[in-house]
Amino acid sequence: MAKEKEQKSEEKKSLAEKTTVSRRTILKALAGLPVFGIFAYKVIEKRSADQYKKRQVLEELGINEIEVPEEKKSETRKKGDLLRVGIVGYGNRAAALxxxxxxxxxxxxxxxxxxxxxADWLSQENLNVALTGICEVFDLHAEKGLATARNELHPGGGAGVNLPVKRYRHYHEMLESNEIDAVVIVTPDHHHAQMTIDAVQAGKHVYCEKSLIRTEDELYQVYNAVKNSGVVFQLGHQISKNVIFQQAKEIIEKNILGKISLIEATTNRNTASGAWIRHLDNDGNPKPGNEKTIDWDQWLGSRPKVPFSIDRYYNWTKWFDYSTGLIGQLFTHEYDAVNQLLRIGIPKSVVSSGGIYYWKDNREIPDVLQCVFEYPDRDLTLMYSASLACSRQRGRVFMGHDASMEFGASLSITADGDSTRYKEKISEGIVDPSSPMFSYNPGSGKIDAVTSATEKYYASRGLTYTYMNGRPVDVTYLHIKEWIDCIRNGGEPTTNIERSFEEGVACMMAHKSYIEKRRVEWDPVKKKIV
Amino acid sequence: MKDNERHTSLQLTVLVVLRFLIGWHLLYEGIAKLLNPYWSSIEFLMESKWILSGFSEWIISNSGVLNTVDFLNTWGLIAIGAALIAGLFMRTAAISGAILLFVYYLVNPPMIGLEYAMPSEGNYLIIDKTLIEAVALFALAVFPTGSIFGLDMFLTQFKKRIKKPVKKETE
Known part of the structure; x- marks a missing residue:
């Protein structure tokens, strides 16, 4: 037994010797440790160097870390506050609203x-709104509107309100109804002004899509009608609700760009849809709709009588009878962005030029257009340059003596190489004029499910989503919410009738200049375009 | 100490240095993504051409999948980089890293006829640095050094301890 024990312990000893690891082996095994040490040290060093440079620039600019505004919750939500809304015209834009x-x-x-x-949509606030009326001339669209109004899925916890919804054949019937408190006008442009005037006179609050007007006369009429009423009016320019816009405002207020003398606003699209050719489906077949399902007379309204045309129905933007083309559809958003930031108001003079250079179909509106708006009192020119035949990305750029700012879905500021203010920082190497010294891209890498080229265009201009608390928020929702909050609690919506009037004048001047092929001016005394 | 006998110490040093360098690179790629709240693989994937373009589109079109891909990318790079430096599970890390890099290569390979919007920092024809790094990782997997200069040594020892008595019994 003793021998056996001895043998066993010897065996154990030799096994232990074999498996015991020498200090040298352990040290070798830990060879990665100093590498980790150096790595961590260098990462921290790089981080603090980056942050130092960033802080230097931010201190120079006078802006601290970006404060992302939180979504404002509506203040009151009494039970009697339920707002009954009717939508006039139910196309794609109406579905978005x-x-x-x-x-x-x-x-x-x-x-x-x-x-x-x-989930992003469901996390919107419940605005306590009931959709009680859909007015549509096209049965198919009306059905879509009704199905939407009846759907019981709602954001903000789901407990929305579904009241009975009625289809109206004519908007006058809707305006006469006691079951409607407010209307959202999303028809083709040639109806906007008259519908707004009639709605205001019927005492309904109005949210109207751009463009508000098509002629100068309409502008004065609609301005007076809204001005002399007690209704809350909002025009559909949602850019001011983008977080980026708030940033841009701060930058302008802090005079980071120096004296701004030129602003370039642009449009570039290069697809049939982007050029308002939208009457065919993906397979090239005409989209639905005919004389039997569309009330064509009512669709035309006050416009010259022409036979039913699927082309005109879907692609109305192509004709001056129904719109002002690029000016009314896209420049209005650009003007609003600039006017909300700088309050430039009505220009002294405008020169427009352009032509139909690519889309040689039956259109009247130009597909290449430049409009130059002069503001001598502000030492400033606003230039709008648009092409529907090239999708080259050109931003919306504010050019100042010290820096330029580009903003759309993101924002960046680039110092000017010949800036007076940043001269020292540039020579110290802290500010590099060849790349943005400050950029802010809250949505980078996030998905908006943006698919079509036209949607991408809107997204790139900051007109679709903004980001709050890390999640995408629809700017159209924020804009319509502002209107509803003003109806309930008083206050002026951002794009009120004053801003809309200034925009209307600028657009009418640009349009008149294009049509009459001459420089037009604003007479501030007579309040007329001359 | 079998590996030691197979390689000269110069060969071993070169292999370990290569392991540290690639580990450092991948670890920092992961950390940089982690520290940048705005980083996403979307821009890289949007540029995708060649055989993985359909796969990339599928990832982009689905935000849930994209978020998962971003998460796995960041933490995968960190884990692989750290494992290479530490020499822990080194063979697995090297092979996973090689596969990951090979996928990156396939998303945007410099094939003839493919044009990318983002300019590359060098000039490449079919072969680029990503592919070379992937193959270098395969080389490291084939010549593992983790059980000598790495924490895999402890794993090897642990395995030996378990195995030894078992061997005794069978003898």
């Missing part, structure tokens, strides 16, 4: 569920 109000078509809800964006 309905989503802002808290209503979604069941099919779109399914799509949103599939691409994982439904």
């Amino acid at each position: 309905a989503k802002g109000l808290g209503f979604i078509h069941p099919e779109e809800a399914e799509n949103k569920k599939r691409d994982d964006t439904l």
Whole structure:
């Protein structure tokens, strides 16, 4: 037994010797440790160097870390506060506005569920709105509107309000109804002014899509009608609700750009849809709609009688009878962005030029257009340059003596190489004029499920989503919410009738200049374009 | 100490240095992504051409998938980089790293006829640095050094301890 024990302990000893690891081996095994040490040290060093440079620039600019504004919750929500809204015209844009109000078509809800964006929509606030009327001349669109109004899926916890919804054949019937408190006008442009005037006179609050007017006379009429009424009016320019816009405002207020003497606003699109050719589906077949399903007379309204045309119905922007083309559809958003930031107001003079250079179809509106707006009192020129035949990305640029700012879906400021203010910092190497010294891109890497080229264009101008607390928020929702908050609590919406009037004058001047092929001026005494 | 006998110390040093360098690179790629709240693989994937373009589109079109891909990318790079430096699970890390890099290569390979909007920092024809790094990682997997200059040594020892008595019994 003793021998056996001895043998066993010897065995153990030799095994232990074999498996015991020498100090040298352990040290070798830990060879990675100093590498980690150096790595960590260098990462921290790089971080603090980056932050030092950033701080230097931010201190120089006088802006501290970006404060992302939180979404304002509506202040009152009494039970009697339920607002009954009717929508006039129910196309794609109306569906987007309905989503802002808290209503979604069941099919779109399914799509949103599939691409994982439904949760973002559901996290919108419940605005306590009921969709009680849809006015449409086209049966198919009316059905979509009704199905949307009846869908019981709502954001903000889901307990939305579904009151009975009625289809109106004519907007006058809707305006006469006691079941409507406010209207959202989303028809083709040639109806906007008259509908707004009639709605205001019927005492309904109005949210109207751009462009508000098509002629100078309409502008004065609609201005007077809204001005002399007690209704809350908002025009559909949602840019001011983008977080980026708030940033741009801060930058302008702090005079970071120096004296701004030129602003370049642009449009570049290069697709048929972007050029307002939208009457064919993806397979090249005409989209639905004919004389039987569309009330063509009512669609034309006061415009010259022409036979039914699917082309005119879907692509109305192409004709001056129904719109002012690029000016009314896209420049209005650009003007609003600039006017909300700088309050430039009505220009002294405008020169427009351009032509139909690419889309040689039956259109009247130009596909290449430049409009130059002079503001001598502000020492400033606003230039709008648009092409529907090239998608080269050109931003919206504010050019100052010390720096330029480009902003759309993101914002960047680049110091000017010949700046007076940043001269020292440039020579010290802290500010590099060849790349942005400050940029802010809250949505980078986030998905908006933006698919079509036209949607991408809107996204790039900051007109679709903004980011609050890390999640995308629809700016249209924020804009329509502001209107509703003003109806309930008083106050002026951002794009009120004054801003709309200034925009209307600028647009009419640009349009008149293009049509009459001459420089037009604003007479501030007679309040007329001459 | 079998590996030691197979390689000269110069060969071993070169292999370990290569392991540290690639580990450092991948670890910092991961850390940089982690520290940048705005980073996403979307821009890289949007540029995708060639055989993985459909796959990339699928990732982009689905924000849930994209978020997962971003998360796995960041933490995958950190884990692989750290494992290479530490020499822990080195063979697994090297092979996973090689596969990951090979996928990066396939997303944007410099094939003839493919044009990318983002300019590359060098000039490449079919072969680029990503592919070379992937193959270098394969080389490291084939010549593992983790059990000598790395924490895999402890794993090897642990395995030996478990194995030894078992061997005794069978003898």
